[in-house]
Amino acid sequence: MENTSQSQILAQKYMMKFINRIPVTFVKGEGLRLWDENGKKYLDFVGGWAADSLGHCHPVLVEALTDQAKTLIHVSNAYYTLPLGKLAELLVNNSCMDRVFFSNSGAEANEGAIKLARRWGSLKLNGAFEIITTLNSFHGRTLATTAATGQAKFQNPYVPLPDGFKVVENNNIEAIRKATSAKTCAIMLEPIQGEGGVIIPSSDYLQQVRAWCDEKDLLLIFDEIQTGMGRLGKLFGYQLFGVEPDVMTLAKGIASGVAIGVLMSKERASVFKYGEHGTTFGGNPLACAAGYAVTKYIVDQKIPANAGRMGKYLTGKLCDLKNKYSFIKDVRGCGLLIAVEFDRDIAEAVMYACLEKGLVINFLKANLLRLIPPLIITQAEIDEGIGILDTVLASFNN
Ligand SMILES: *Cc1c(COP(=O)(O)O)cnc(C)c1O
Numbered sequence: 001m002e003n004t005s006q007s008q009i010l011a012q013k014y015m016m017k018f019i020n021r022i023p024v025t026f027v028k029g030e031g032l033r034l035w036d037e038n039g040k041k042y043l044d045f046v047g048g049w050a051a052d053s054l055g056h057c058h059p060v061l062v063e064a065l066t067d068q069a070k071t072l073i074h075v076s077n078a079y080y081t082l083p084l085g086k087l088a089e090l091l092v093n094n095s096c097m098d099r100v101f102f103s104n105s106g107a108e109a110n111e112g113a114i115k116l117a118r119r120w121g122s123l124k125l126n127g128a129f130e131i132i133t134t135l136n137s138f139h140g141r142t143l144a145t146t147a148a149t150g151q152a153k154f155q156n157p158y159v160p161l162p163d164g165f166k167v168v169e170n171n172n173i174e175a176i177r178k179a180t181s182a183k184t185c186a187i188m189l190e191p192i193q194g195e196g197g198v199i200i201p202s203s204d205y206l207q208q209v210r211a212w213c214d215e216k217d218l219l220l221i222f223d224e225i226q227t228g229m230g231r232l233g234k235l236f237g238y239q240l241f242g243v244e245p246d247v248m249t250l251a252k253g254i255a256s257g258v259a260i261g262v263l264m265s266k267e268r269a270s271v272f273k274y275g276e277h278g279t280t281f282g283g284n285p286l287a288c289a290a291g292y293a294v295t296k297y298i299v300d301q302k303i304p305a306n307a308g309r310m311g312k313y314l315t316g317k318l319c320d321l322k323n324k325y326s327f328i329k330d331v332r333g334c335g336l337l338i339a340v341e342f343d344r345d346i347a348e349a350v351m352y353a354c355l356e357k358g359l360v361i362n363f364l365k366a367n368l369l370r371l372i373p374p375l376i377i378t379q380a381e382i383d384e385g386i387g388i389l390d391t392v393l394a395s396f397n398n
Helices: 006-014 059-071 082-093 106-124 143-148 152-158 173-179 205-216 285-300 303-324 347-356 379-394
Strands: 026-030 033-036 041-044 099-103 130-134 165-168 184-189 219-223 247-250 261-265 328-334 337-342 362-365 368-371
Touching: 041 379, 059 285, 082 099, 082 261, 082 285, 099 106, 106 130, 106 143, 106 184, 106 219, 106 247, 106 261, 143 152, 165 173, 173 205, 184 205, 205 219, 285 303, 303 328, 303 337, 303 379, 347 362, 347 368, 347 379
Parallel strands: 130 165, 130 184, 184 219, 219 247
Antiparallel strands: 026 033, 033 041, 099 261, 247 261, 328 337, 337 368, 362 368
Protein backbone atom coordinates (compact mmCIF):
# COMPACT_ATOMS: atom_id res chain seq x y z
CA MET A 1 0.00 0.00 0.00
CA GLU A 2 0.94 3.67 -0.19
CA ASN A 3 2.62 5.59 2.62
CA THR A 4 0.34 6.21 5.57
CA SER A 5 -1.60 9.36 4.73
CA GLN A 6 -2.95 12.07 6.98
CA SER A 7 -6.44 10.54 6.95
CA GLN A 8 -5.01 7.28 8.23
CA ILE A 9 -2.81 8.92 10.88
CA LEU A 10 -5.77 10.91 12.20
CA ALA A 11 -8.13 7.95 12.33
CA GLN A 12 -5.55 5.74 13.98
CA LYS A 13 -4.81 8.38 16.58
CA TYR A 14 -8.37 9.45 17.41
CA MET A 15 -10.83 6.74 16.39
CA MET A 16 -11.76 3.94 18.76
CA LYS A 17 -10.18 0.70 17.67
CA PHE A 18 -13.40 -1.08 16.77
CA ILE A 19 -12.34 -2.11 13.28
CA ASN A 20 -8.98 -2.71 11.66
CA ARG A 21 -9.42 -0.60 8.54
CA ILE A 22 -8.04 -1.60 5.17
CA PRO A 23 -5.29 0.97 4.46
CA VAL A 24 -6.83 2.84 1.58
CA THR A 25 -8.44 6.29 1.71
CA PHE A 26 -11.24 6.88 -0.73
CA VAL A 27 -11.90 10.45 -1.80
CA LYS A 28 -14.42 10.18 -4.64
CA GLY A 29 -16.99 7.85 -6.15
CA GLU A 30 -19.13 7.67 -9.28
CA GLY A 31 -21.26 4.66 -10.21
CA LEU A 32 -19.16 1.57 -9.57
CA ARG A 33 -15.94 3.60 -9.56
CA LEU A 34 -13.97 4.78 -6.55
CA TRP A 35 -10.81 6.87 -6.45
CA ASP A 36 -8.26 6.92 -3.65
CA GLU A 37 -6.24 9.94 -2.52
CA ASN A 38 -3.43 9.04 -4.92
CA GLY A 39 -5.77 9.17 -7.89
CA LYS A 40 -5.87 5.40 -8.33
CA LYS A 41 -9.18 4.16 -9.74
CA TYR A 42 -11.05 1.11 -8.45
CA LEU A 43 -14.06 -1.00 -9.42
CA ASP A 44 -16.32 -1.43 -6.39
CA PHE A 45 -17.88 -4.86 -5.78
CA VAL A 46 -18.67 -4.05 -2.13
CA GLY A 47 -20.84 -0.97 -2.47
CA GLY A 48 -20.50 0.13 1.15
CA TRP A 49 -21.53 -3.31 2.47
CA ALA A 50 -24.49 -3.67 0.12
CA ALA A 51 -25.81 -0.18 0.91
CA ASP A 52 -24.86 1.72 -2.25
CA SER A 53 -27.63 0.22 -4.38
CA LEU A 54 -27.32 2.80 -7.17
CA GLY A 55 -23.56 3.00 -6.86
CA HIS A 56 -21.76 6.12 -5.70
CA CYS A 57 -23.23 9.61 -6.01
CA HIS A 58 -26.04 8.66 -8.39
CA PRO A 59 -27.36 11.89 -9.98
CA VAL A 60 -30.94 11.13 -8.89
CA LEU A 61 -29.79 10.89 -5.27
CA VAL A 62 -27.46 13.88 -5.43
CA GLU A 63 -30.24 16.05 -6.85
CA ALA A 64 -32.77 14.95 -4.22
CA LEU A 65 -30.27 15.53 -1.42
CA THR A 66 -29.20 18.92 -2.73
CA ASP A 67 -32.76 20.17 -3.24
CA GLN A 68 -33.89 18.95 0.18
CA ALA A 69 -30.77 20.27 1.93
CA LYS A 70 -31.58 23.72 0.60
CA THR A 71 -35.20 23.46 1.76
CA LEU A 72 -35.53 21.65 5.12
CA ILE A 73 -33.25 19.15 6.85
CA HIS A 74 -34.82 18.26 10.18
CA VAL A 75 -37.74 19.12 12.45
CA SER A 76 -38.28 15.95 14.60
CA ASN A 77 -41.16 13.51 14.64
CA ALA A 78 -43.41 15.93 16.48
CA TYR A 79 -44.43 17.40 13.10
CA TYR A 80 -45.49 16.34 9.62
CA THR A 81 -43.24 16.70 6.58
CA LEU A 82 -44.00 15.64 3.02
CA PRO A 83 -40.87 13.51 2.29
CA LEU A 84 -41.78 11.31 5.28
CA GLY A 85 -45.28 10.60 4.00
CA LYS A 86 -44.18 10.17 0.38
CA LEU A 87 -41.53 7.57 1.19
CA ALA A 88 -43.91 5.72 3.52
CA GLU A 89 -46.56 5.62 0.77
CA LEU A 90 -44.06 4.42 -1.83
CA LEU A 91 -42.83 1.58 0.39
CA VAL A 92 -46.35 0.52 1.38
CA ASN A 93 -47.61 0.61 -2.23
CA ASN A 94 -44.76 -1.61 -3.37
CA SER A 95 -44.82 -4.18 -0.55
CA CYS A 96 -47.28 -6.33 1.39
CA MET A 97 -46.94 -3.99 4.38
CA ASP A 98 -49.32 -1.30 5.66
CA ARG A 99 -47.46 0.82 8.22
CA VAL A 100 -43.98 2.34 8.51
CA PHE A 101 -41.57 3.56 11.19
CA PHE A 102 -38.35 5.24 10.03
CA SER A 103 -35.06 4.82 11.91
CA ASN A 104 -31.46 5.76 11.16
CA SER A 105 -29.91 2.33 10.75
CA GLY A 106 -30.68 -1.33 10.34
CA ALA A 107 -29.99 -2.22 13.94
CA GLU A 108 -32.36 0.49 15.09
CA ALA A 109 -35.07 -0.81 12.73
CA ASN A 110 -34.59 -4.27 14.24
CA GLU A 111 -34.75 -2.82 17.76
CA GLY A 112 -38.12 -1.42 16.75
CA ALA A 113 -39.20 -4.83 15.43
CA ILE A 114 -38.16 -6.44 18.72
CA LYS A 115 -40.13 -3.88 20.72
CA LEU A 116 -43.13 -4.32 18.41
CA ALA A 117 -42.97 -8.10 18.94
CA ARG A 118 -42.93 -7.58 22.70
CA ARG A 119 -45.98 -5.33 22.46
CA TRP A 120 -47.65 -8.05 20.37
CA GLY A 121 -46.80 -10.58 23.08
CA SER A 122 -48.06 -8.41 25.91
CA LEU A 123 -51.30 -7.49 24.13
CA LYS A 124 -52.17 -10.77 22.37
CA LEU A 125 -50.20 -13.60 23.96
CA ASN A 126 -50.47 -13.15 27.73
CA GLY A 127 -47.15 -11.38 28.10
CA ALA A 128 -45.09 -13.66 25.85
CA PHE A 129 -41.78 -11.91 25.11
CA GLU A 130 -39.35 -14.43 23.65
CA ILE A 131 -38.17 -14.15 20.04
CA ILE A 132 -36.76 -17.13 18.20
CA THR A 133 -33.82 -16.35 15.92
CA THR A 134 -31.33 -18.57 14.07
CA LEU A 135 -27.71 -19.58 14.39
CA ASN A 136 -25.37 -17.71 12.08
CA SER A 137 -27.83 -14.86 11.66
CA PHE A 138 -26.93 -11.18 11.79
CA HIS A 139 -29.33 -8.54 13.09
CA GLY A 140 -27.10 -5.65 14.17
CA ARG A 141 -24.71 -4.33 16.82
CA THR A 142 -26.93 -2.87 19.54
CA LEU A 143 -27.28 -4.98 22.68
CA ALA A 144 -30.70 -6.41 21.82
CA THR A 145 -29.84 -7.06 18.16
CA THR A 146 -26.57 -8.63 19.28
CA ALA A 147 -28.61 -10.93 21.51
CA ALA A 148 -30.79 -11.74 18.49
CA THR A 149 -27.70 -12.42 16.35
CA GLY A 150 -26.81 -16.11 16.46
CA GLN A 151 -23.03 -15.73 16.42
CA ALA A 152 -20.91 -16.11 19.56
CA LYS A 153 -18.11 -13.87 18.26
CA PHE A 154 -20.42 -10.84 18.37
CA GLN A 155 -21.99 -11.81 21.70
CA ASN A 156 -19.13 -13.00 23.89
CA PRO A 157 -17.54 -9.60 24.65
CA TYR A 158 -20.87 -8.26 25.94
CA VAL A 159 -22.42 -10.83 28.24
CA PRO A 160 -24.82 -10.64 29.93
CA LEU A 161 -27.01 -9.80 26.95
CA PRO A 162 -30.68 -8.79 27.17
CA ASP A 163 -32.94 -11.73 27.88
CA GLY A 164 -35.71 -12.95 25.63
CA PHE A 165 -33.99 -14.52 22.62
CA LYS A 166 -33.79 -18.18 21.75
CA VAL A 167 -31.32 -19.04 19.02
CA VAL A 168 -32.00 -22.25 17.08
CA GLU A 169 -30.39 -24.06 14.15
CA ASN A 170 -30.97 -22.33 10.82
CA ASN A 171 -33.17 -23.88 8.13
CA ASN A 172 -34.71 -26.34 10.60
CA ILE A 173 -38.46 -26.05 11.19
CA GLU A 174 -38.38 -28.78 13.85
CA ALA A 175 -35.89 -26.71 15.87
CA ILE A 176 -38.30 -23.76 15.73
CA ARG A 177 -41.26 -25.91 16.76
CA LYS A 178 -39.30 -27.36 19.69
CA ALA A 179 -38.12 -23.94 20.87
CA THR A 180 -41.63 -22.47 20.81
CA SER A 181 -43.29 -22.11 24.21
CA ALA A 182 -45.97 -20.03 25.89
CA LYS A 183 -43.27 -17.36 26.22
CA THR A 184 -42.72 -17.07 22.43
CA CYS A 185 -44.07 -13.98 20.67
CA ALA A 186 -42.20 -13.90 17.36
CA ILE A 187 -39.73 -15.51 14.96
CA MET A 188 -37.10 -13.30 13.36
CA LEU A 189 -35.18 -14.39 10.25
CA GLU A 190 -33.20 -13.19 7.29
CA PRO A 191 -34.78 -14.79 4.17
CA ILE A 192 -31.19 -15.45 3.10
CA GLN A 193 -28.50 -15.08 5.74
CA GLY A 194 -26.10 -12.43 4.41
CA GLU A 195 -23.35 -11.73 6.90
CA GLY A 196 -23.48 -15.36 8.02
CA GLY A 197 -22.12 -16.45 4.62
CA VAL A 198 -24.95 -16.20 2.06
CA ILE A 199 -26.95 -19.18 3.28
CA ILE A 200 -29.97 -19.96 1.12
CA PRO A 201 -32.76 -21.90 2.89
CA SER A 202 -34.38 -25.02 1.48
CA SER A 203 -37.34 -24.24 -0.75
CA ASP A 204 -40.19 -24.88 1.70
CA TYR A 205 -38.55 -23.72 4.96
CA LEU A 206 -39.92 -20.17 5.06
CA GLN A 207 -43.41 -21.39 4.14
CA GLN A 208 -43.25 -23.86 7.02
CA VAL A 209 -42.18 -21.08 9.38
CA ARG A 210 -45.07 -18.95 8.11
CA ALA A 211 -47.54 -21.79 8.75
CA TRP A 212 -46.13 -22.31 12.25
CA CYS A 213 -46.49 -18.60 13.06
CA ASP A 214 -50.11 -18.69 11.84
CA GLU A 215 -50.84 -21.72 14.00
CA LYS A 216 -49.36 -20.13 17.15
CA ASP A 217 -50.28 -16.49 16.40
CA LEU A 218 -46.58 -15.52 16.44
CA LEU A 219 -45.29 -12.54 14.49
CA LEU A 220 -43.04 -13.46 11.59
CA ILE A 221 -40.32 -10.82 11.26
CA PHE A 222 -38.16 -10.74 8.14
CA ASP A 223 -34.92 -8.84 8.48
CA GLU A 224 -34.56 -7.71 4.85
CA ILE A 225 -31.89 -5.15 5.62
CA GLN A 226 -29.51 -6.90 3.21
CA THR A 227 -31.93 -8.89 1.02
CA GLY A 228 -34.41 -6.08 0.38
CA MET A 229 -34.48 -3.21 -2.12
CA GLY A 230 -33.83 -5.39 -5.14
CA ARG A 231 -30.65 -7.21 -4.24
CA LEU A 232 -32.12 -10.69 -4.78
CA GLY A 233 -33.75 -9.85 -8.12
CA LYS A 234 -37.11 -8.89 -6.56
CA LEU A 235 -37.79 -5.69 -4.65
CA PHE A 236 -38.07 -7.74 -1.45
CA GLY A 237 -36.74 -11.19 -0.61
CA TYR A 238 -40.08 -12.46 0.69
CA GLN A 239 -41.45 -12.23 -2.87
CA LEU A 240 -38.99 -14.92 -3.98
CA PHE A 241 -40.25 -17.40 -1.42
CA GLY A 242 -44.00 -16.77 -1.69
CA VAL A 243 -44.20 -15.92 2.01
CA GLU A 244 -45.45 -12.66 3.51
CA PRO A 245 -43.99 -11.69 6.89
CA ASP A 246 -46.00 -9.68 9.44
CA VAL A 247 -43.08 -7.35 10.07
CA MET A 248 -40.16 -6.40 7.82
CA THR A 249 -37.06 -4.31 8.39
CA LEU A 250 -35.03 -2.52 5.72
CA ALA A 251 -31.98 -0.28 5.65
CA LYS A 252 -28.82 -0.66 3.56
CA GLY A 253 -30.01 -0.16 -0.05
CA ILE A 254 -32.93 2.22 0.43
CA ALA A 255 -31.09 5.51 0.01
CA SER A 256 -27.92 4.26 -1.74
CA GLY A 257 -25.60 5.19 1.10
CA VAL A 258 -27.58 7.80 3.04
CA ALA A 259 -28.35 6.56 6.57
CA ILE A 260 -31.93 5.37 6.93
CA GLY A 261 -33.70 2.31 8.32
CA VAL A 262 -37.31 1.19 8.05
CA LEU A 263 -39.56 -0.92 10.21
CA MET A 264 -42.73 -1.98 8.40
CA SER A 265 -45.69 -4.03 9.53
CA LYS A 266 -49.07 -5.30 8.49
CA GLU A 267 -51.98 -3.35 9.91
CA ARG A 268 -52.83 -6.04 12.47
CA ALA A 269 -49.24 -6.09 13.76
CA SER A 270 -49.01 -2.31 14.04
CA VAL A 271 -49.59 -2.34 17.80
CA PHE A 272 -47.52 0.58 19.10
CA LYS A 273 -49.63 3.20 20.85
CA TYR A 274 -48.78 6.90 20.87
CA GLY A 275 -45.63 7.56 22.88
CA GLU A 276 -44.42 3.96 23.01
CA HIS A 277 -41.58 4.33 20.50
CA GLY A 278 -39.63 7.16 18.95
CA THR A 279 -36.48 8.68 17.47
CA THR A 280 -35.08 12.17 17.00
CA PHE A 281 -33.54 11.83 13.55
CA GLY A 282 -35.53 8.91 12.09
CA GLY A 283 -37.81 10.04 9.28
CA ASN A 284 -36.07 13.38 8.79
CA PRO A 285 -36.82 15.09 5.46
CA LEU A 286 -33.25 14.80 4.18
CA ALA A 287 -33.01 11.02 4.60
CA CYS A 288 -36.59 10.49 3.41
CA ALA A 289 -36.09 12.61 0.27
CA ALA A 290 -32.99 10.51 -0.46
CA GLY A 291 -34.87 7.28 0.22
CA TYR A 292 -37.78 8.38 -1.94
CA ALA A 293 -35.60 9.31 -4.91
CA VAL A 294 -33.60 6.06 -4.74
CA THR A 295 -36.58 3.77 -4.09
CA LYS A 296 -38.60 5.40 -6.89
CA TYR A 297 -35.68 4.92 -9.27
CA ILE A 298 -35.29 1.29 -8.19
CA VAL A 299 -38.99 0.64 -8.85
CA ASP A 300 -39.41 2.70 -12.05
CA GLN A 301 -36.18 1.55 -13.71
CA LYS A 302 -36.77 -2.11 -12.76
CA ILE A 303 -33.43 -2.26 -10.97
CA PRO A 304 -34.33 -5.55 -9.21
CA ALA A 305 -34.63 -7.21 -12.63
CA ASN A 306 -31.16 -5.94 -13.52
CA ALA A 307 -29.85 -7.34 -10.23
CA GLY A 308 -31.42 -10.69 -11.12
CA ARG A 309 -29.95 -10.76 -14.64
CA MET A 310 -26.52 -9.49 -13.63
CA GLY A 311 -26.52 -11.83 -10.64
CA LYS A 312 -27.01 -14.80 -12.96
CA TYR A 313 -24.28 -13.55 -15.27
CA LEU A 314 -21.82 -12.94 -12.40
CA THR A 315 -22.60 -16.29 -10.78
CA GLY A 316 -22.02 -18.00 -14.14
CA LYS A 317 -18.62 -16.31 -14.50
CA LEU A 318 -17.70 -17.31 -10.94
CA CYS A 319 -18.71 -20.91 -11.68
CA ASP A 320 -16.32 -20.81 -14.67
CA LEU A 321 -13.57 -19.75 -12.23
CA LYS A 322 -14.59 -22.60 -9.93
CA ASN A 323 -14.07 -25.04 -12.79
CA LYS A 324 -10.67 -23.51 -13.43
CA TYR A 325 -9.39 -23.32 -9.83
CA SER A 326 -9.82 -26.44 -7.74
CA PHE A 327 -9.39 -24.49 -4.48
CA ILE A 328 -12.77 -22.80 -5.05
CA LYS A 329 -15.09 -25.05 -3.10
CA ASP A 330 -18.44 -23.38 -3.65
CA VAL A 331 -20.12 -20.51 -5.48
CA ARG A 332 -23.58 -19.70 -4.19
CA GLY A 333 -25.95 -16.80 -4.20
CA CYS A 334 -29.15 -15.19 -5.25
CA GLY A 335 -29.28 -12.04 -7.37
CA LEU A 336 -26.34 -9.86 -6.40
CA LEU A 337 -25.74 -11.46 -2.99
CA ILE A 338 -23.05 -13.99 -3.83
CA ALA A 339 -20.42 -15.94 -1.89
CA VAL A 340 -17.25 -17.62 -3.10
CA GLU A 341 -15.95 -20.23 -0.68
CA PHE A 342 -12.37 -21.53 -0.80
CA ASP A 343 -11.08 -24.82 0.58
CA ARG A 344 -8.32 -22.84 2.36
CA ASP A 345 -7.99 -19.57 4.27
CA ILE A 346 -6.96 -17.23 1.45
CA ALA A 347 -9.90 -14.82 1.33
CA GLU A 348 -8.11 -11.91 3.00
CA ALA A 349 -5.02 -12.34 0.83
CA VAL A 350 -7.23 -12.51 -2.28
CA MET A 351 -9.01 -9.33 -1.16
CA TYR A 352 -5.68 -7.47 -0.80
CA ALA A 353 -4.37 -8.74 -4.13
CA CYS A 354 -7.60 -7.60 -5.83
CA LEU A 355 -7.36 -4.20 -4.14
CA GLU A 356 -3.83 -3.81 -5.48
CA LYS A 357 -5.18 -4.47 -8.99
CA GLY A 358 -8.09 -2.07 -8.56
CA LEU A 359 -10.97 -4.35 -7.52
CA VAL A 360 -12.68 -3.70 -4.18
CA ILE A 361 -14.07 -6.94 -2.82
CA ASN A 362 -15.36 -8.10 0.58
CA PHE A 363 -13.97 -11.00 2.56
CA LEU A 364 -16.45 -12.28 5.14
CA LYS A 365 -14.54 -15.15 6.68
CA ALA A 366 -11.03 -16.54 6.35
CA ASN A 367 -12.22 -18.76 3.47
CA LEU A 368 -15.13 -16.72 2.12
CA LEU A 369 -15.54 -13.78 -0.25
CA ARG A 370 -18.85 -11.97 -0.57
CA LEU A 371 -19.79 -10.12 -3.76
CA ILE A 372 -22.40 -7.42 -3.15
CA PRO A 373 -21.90 -4.83 -5.90
CA PRO A 374 -24.28 -1.95 -6.61
CA LEU A 375 -27.46 -3.15 -8.33
CA ILE A 376 -26.83 -0.98 -11.42
CA ILE A 377 -23.77 -3.05 -12.37
CA THR A 378 -23.32 -3.79 -16.09
CA GLN A 379 -22.03 -6.84 -17.95
CA ALA A 380 -18.88 -4.92 -18.93
CA GLU A 381 -18.16 -4.10 -15.29
CA ILE A 382 -18.67 -7.73 -14.31
CA ASP A 383 -16.27 -8.83 -17.07
CA GLU A 384 -13.68 -6.34 -15.84
CA GLY A 385 -13.99 -7.47 -12.21
CA ILE A 386 -13.90 -11.15 -13.13
CA GLY A 387 -10.78 -10.49 -15.22
CA ILE A 388 -9.01 -9.07 -12.18
CA LEU A 389 -10.22 -11.86 -9.90
CA ASP A 390 -9.07 -14.46 -12.44
CA THR A 391 -5.56 -12.95 -12.60
CA VAL A 392 -5.38 -12.82 -8.81
CA LEU A 393 -6.61 -16.39 -8.33
CA ALA A 394 -4.08 -17.64 -10.89
CA SER A 395 -1.32 -16.43 -8.54
CA PHE A 396 -2.78 -18.60 -5.73
CA ASN A 397 -2.86 -21.66 -7.96
CA ASN A 398 -0.13 -23.89 -6.59
C1 LIG B 1 -26.31 -4.81 8.00
C2 LIG B 1 -27.38 -5.59 8.62
C3 LIG B 1 -27.96 -5.20 9.84
C4 LIG B 1 -27.49 -3.99 10.62
O1 LIG B 1 -27.68 -2.80 9.94
P1 LIG B 1 -26.89 -1.48 10.46
O2 LIG B 1 -27.40 -0.41 9.55
O3 LIG B 1 -25.44 -1.76 10.32
O4 LIG B 1 -27.29 -1.27 11.86
C5 LIG B 1 -29.01 -5.96 10.34
N1 LIG B 1 -29.45 -7.05 9.68
C6 LIG B 1 -28.91 -7.45 8.52
C7 LIG B 1 -29.48 -8.65 7.83
C8 LIG B 1 -27.86 -6.75 7.95
O5 LIG B 1 -27.30 -7.16 6.81
